Amino acid sequence: MKKAYAINAGLVLTLFAVITLLFHLGILNRFHNGLILLVCINIILAVSLNLSAGFLGQLVLGHAAFMAVGAYAAAIFSKYITGSEIGLSGTPLLIVALILGGLAAAVAGIIIGVPALRLRGDYIAIITLGFGLIVQSLINYFRTYTGGAQGLLGIPRLTNFNNAYFIVVITVLVLVCLIRSRHGRAMIAIREDEIAAEASGISTVYYKILGFTVSAFFAGVAGGLYAHYLAMLDSRAFGFSYSIELLVIVVLGGLGSFTGAIVAAVVLTLLPEILREFQQYRMLVYAIMLIAMMIFRPKGLMGTYEFSVFGIFDKCKKVFVKFKRKGAQ
Amino acid sequence: MFEMFVSHLINGLQIGSIYALIALGYTMVYGIVKLINFAHGDVIMVGAFIILFLVTGAGIPFIPAVLTAMAGCALLGVLMEKIAYKPLRNATRLSALITAIGVSLFLQNAFLVRFSPNPRPFPRPAISGSLNLFGDVSISYLALVTIVVSAVMMILLHFFVKGTKMGKAMRAVSEDSGAACLMGINVNNTIAVTFAVGSALAAVGSALYASTYPQVEPFMGLQMGLKAFVAAVLGGIGIIPGAMLGGILLGIVESMTKAYISTQLSDAVVYGILIIVLLLKPSGLMGKTTGEKV
Numbered sequence: 001m002k003k004a005y006a007i008n009a010g011l012v013l014t015l016f017a018v019i020t021l022l023f024h025l026g027i028l029n030r031f032h033n034g035l036i037l038l039v040c041i042n043i044i045l046a047v048s049l050n051l052s053a054g055f056l057g058q059l060v061l062g063h064a065a066f067m068a069v070g071a072y073a074a075a076i077f078s079k080y081i082t083g084s085e086i087g088l089s090g091t092p093l094l095i096v097a098l099i100l101g102g103l104a105a106a107v108a109g110i111i112i113g114v115p116a117l118r119l120r121g122d123y124i125a126i127i128t129l130g131f132g133l134i135v136q137s138l139i140n141y142f143r144t145y146t147g148g149a150q151g152l153l154g155i156p157r158l159t160n161f162n163n164a165y166f167i168v169v170i171t172v173l174v175l176v177c178l179i180r181s182r183h184g185r186a187m188i189a190i191r192e193d194e195i196a197a198e199a200s201g202i203s204t205v206y207y208k209i210l211g212f213t214v215s216a217f218f219a220g221v222a223g224g225l226y227a228h229y230l231a232m233l234d235s236r237a238f239g240f241s242y243s244i245e246l247l248v249i250v251v252l253g254g255l256g257s258f259t260g261a262i263v264a265a266v267v268l269t270l271l272p273e274i275l276r277e278f279q280q281y282r283m284l285v286y287a288i289m290l291i292a293m294m295i296f297r298p299k300g301l302m303g304t305y306e307f308s309v310f311g312i313f314d315k316c317k318k319v320f321v322k323f324k325r326k327g328a329q
Numbered sequence: 330m331f332e333m334f335v336s337h338l339i340n341g342l343q344i345g346s347i348y349a350l351i352a353l354g355y356t357m358v359y360g361i362v363k364l365i366n367f368a369h370g371d372v373i374m375v376g377a378f379i380i381l382f383l384v385t386g387a388g389i390p391f392i393p394a395v396l397t398a399m400a401g402c403a404l405l406g407v408l409m410e411k412i413a414y415k416p417l418r419n420a421t422r423l424s425a426l427i428t429a430i431g432v433s434l435f436l437q438n439a440f441l442v443r444f445s446p447n448p449r450p451f452p453r454p455a456i457s458g459s460l461n462l463f464g465d466v467s468i469s470y471l472a473l474v475t476i477v478v479s480a481v482m483m484i485l486l487h488f489f490v491k492g493t494k495m496g497k498a499m500r501a502v503s504e505d506s507g508a509a510c511l512m513g514i515n516v517n518n519t520i521a522v523t524f525a526v527g528s529a530l531a532a533v534g535s536a537l538y539a540s541t542y543p544q545v546e547p548f549m550g551l552q553m554g555l556k557a558f559v560a561a562v563l564g565g566i567g568i569i570p571g572a573m574l575g576g577i578l579l580g581i582v583e584s585m586t587k588a589y590i591s592t593q594l595s596d597a598v599v600y601g602i603l604i605i606v607l608l609l610k611p612s613g614l615m616g617k618t619t620g621e622k623v
Contacts, residue, residue, distance in 0.1 A: 059426050115608040122365050122426055123607055126558060130600030133555070137596040240551070244434065251427055284438040290431030295416045298424045 057191030062128035070220020074101030105220025260302030345580020354527030370554015406528030565613025
């Protein structure tokens with residue numbers, strides 16, 4: 001098991017080194033840099049939404065709103081710090097701002113989650129949807145702090161590939177550890193059968209709120225990254241359609257698979273850039289994909305499959321053994 | 330002061346009765362298949378487009394156009410159910426809900442691609458003038474027509490559900506579809522009729538809504554549908570009188586917020602009420618709490 005950790009860490013660092021090298025060689029330019037940052041942000045969002053939608057089985061339709069809360073909290077904080085005497089700048093400032101943004105989103109998650117998650121059924125979907133609209137209308141109302149419809153400008157540009165990459169790695173690591181722990185198993189049990197889980201002594205409300213809050217926290221972190229990448233915020237960016245786009249990523253990748261969420265986030269962020277002339281049809285295709293997916297393969301493309309180095313070795317071994325046996329016959 | 334209050338109340342009643350009409354569609358479908366039909370809001374949009382094309386394109390008078398739109402929306406509702414929801418009747422609720430969102434997105438974007446996002450003027454019927462009630466208070470004929478038409482529709486629905494054989498079948502299926510099936514009720518047909526009736530009511534709602542706010546565009550159903558859904562939850566989802574009460578209450582609250590607090594905050598207040606109601610009385614104002622069956 002220790003060996004697997006070492007191999008995974010090695011792979012993560014190699015990928016980082018390769019991309020950095022490509023930047024230095026000039027193969028990847030500024031445009032690619034922006035795209036890669038967007039991929040990083042979408043991976044965090046997809047993975048965190050997967051925690052609440054995939055592992056916990058709660059349909060969250062306002063993930064972009066948690067992102068907005070985090071984005072505005074982090075941006076207002078770092079704008080204030082940059083303008084003041086406190087000598088905090090660069091990545092340390094970004095990290096403090098992200099944690100603050102995450103906490104703000106988590107608090108919003110608790111406020112929304114407590115009434116919604118006490119109930120069974122679809123209420124969480126509609127409450128998070130409503131929450132998204134509330135957040136947008138509040139952002140427009142408190143325009144002295146948030147810039148309202150004009151947008152919040154002058155946010156320090158702190159996000160770069162170096163820090164964004166490792167924030168993605170940390171996010172995925174934390175969430176994977178959470179799901180593999182006792183708490184994670186409790187959450188999966190709730191998804192599989194809420195009544196049976198409750199009968200087995202799992203406090204369903206507690207775990208639902210825990211999962212939901214952690215998910216909101218990381219959405220807030222992603223929002224903070226987004227704010228410090230674009231250097232400006234517009235409330236319209238965090239609308240219902242962005243929440244749906246995130247849901248499409250998670251559903252397509254596999255409800256309950258980190259690998260699936262990451263792969264789908266990468267593909268669905270890069271694909272629209274490649275197929276620019278079909279921009280108009282993108283949401284239409286997403287809609288058809290959602291319906292077809294639910295009817296023919298409700299678990300998503302990856303299902304609950306997770307990538308692991310040793311899993312691939314084992315599979316190769318099994319195939320090899322099978323061939324050998326066939327040969328012996 | 331009092332006159333202003335009464336006129337805001339009338340505004341609230343006008344928009345609230347439209348909410349109620351649309352909320353009925355949500356509540357009936359939820360009562361029978363336990364599904365939040367997210368695409369219901371977009372049925373409103375389709376209805377408005379049908380009326381627009383019939384009146385401006387084909388020159389058909391308004392009332393026949395509305396009747397055609399009712400038939401068209403009913404057909405759309407049945408198609409929606411047969412193509413997207415029926416294969417998922419025994420799937421998890423998450424899958425069914427995601428499908429409903431998919432259907433909603435599909436309708437919005439199909440209309441967006443076909444008819445462009447620019448709003449078009451709605452050919453509203455020429456109802457002008459107003460009726461003087463007392464003092465300075467008057468009610469516009471449009472508001473009066475809206476309220477009366479909604480009330481008539483609700484009364485008709487009440488008699489349909491309580492008085493006819495089909496209505497009885499609908500109530501039986503929503504109570505226990507398995508037992509209803511054993512009693513010889515055709516469950517599939519009953520569900521299809523529920524979708525049809527709900528969608529036809531949405532078409533009437535869309536005619537009234539578009540006459541009040543005369544603009545037709547592919548995303549017009551989204552906000553309207555959400556508010557109608559909030560109304561359904563407020564009254565107690567799955568309960569027909571609850572949807573009527575919830576709709577009218579929501580309309581009045583919204584109109585009062587816009588008048589006395591802030592226009593920008595009206596959405597926040599509406600959804601805030603939803604959260605508070607679910608916190609205090611999760612089954613809605615007229616709902617009964619039921620035990621969980623294992």
